[in-house]
Every structure is written in structure tokens, then in C-alpha cells.
Amino acid sequence: NVQSLEKVSPITLKFEGSERSNVFMNIQSFMNVQSLEKLTPAQKNLVALLLYAPQPMSYEEISKKLGLSVITVRRHINDIKRAGFRISEKVSVRNRKKLFYFDEKIKKAILKVRRK
Secondary structure (H helix, E strand, O other): OHHHHHHOOOOOOOOOHHHHHHHHHHHHHHOOHHHHHHOOHHHHHHHHHHHHOOOOEEHHHHHHHHOOOHHHHHHHHHHHHHOOOOOEEEEOOOOOOEEEEOOHHHHHHHHHHHHO
16 A cells, blocks of 8 residues: 555664575575676665565655665666666555565565575
């Protein structure tokens, strides 16, 4: 529900050593390895945030969670898409903002790889 986005509690993404490595290794095994290698650490953090976000997120929400400017978030999303990641987007009916997310099929595939 797009209207309830403002009520969602913040997501804290703190990965410890090997856990951080496992998250990105799972993404790497699902996505094109060369595409992942092209991403910067900040872009990988954005991918992880969208992967674990319970609902689609706007530029502003992503920028607050990651401590980046909105312009930087826009640039990262465009660069991630160019690298071959399929970030879906839709427009919020309530405030006409773009919302970004990974389809459930992609999320499930990444998480399934993680369990192996």
C-alpha cells in the first residue's frame, strides 16, 4: 500500500564481515558477475536496500536511509540499471513520486541462492 510508506519504520542495514560478503555474493550469483563488479560499494548498498525493503521506495526515502543526496541516488539508480540490474519502478498515486523496487520473483531468486 503506497499510502502506508510514511508509516514504515526505518530499515537498518548493518552487515558484519562475512554476512555482508554473503549478501553480495548471493546477488552476484543471481545477476551477471561482470555487472556486479562494475558497481561501486555505494551502489551495492542501494541494491541491498531495495532487496530487503518491504515496500517500494522513492528517491527521497533511499537518500535518507543511505545518507546520500537525492541527486546521487538518481545517478546510482541509473548506473545500476545500465549495469544490467532490473530495478522496477512505478508512480505513487498519492504524491506522484517514482517508487523503485525489485520484483518479488527477483527477490525470491536471490534469497533462494543465499540459502544454498
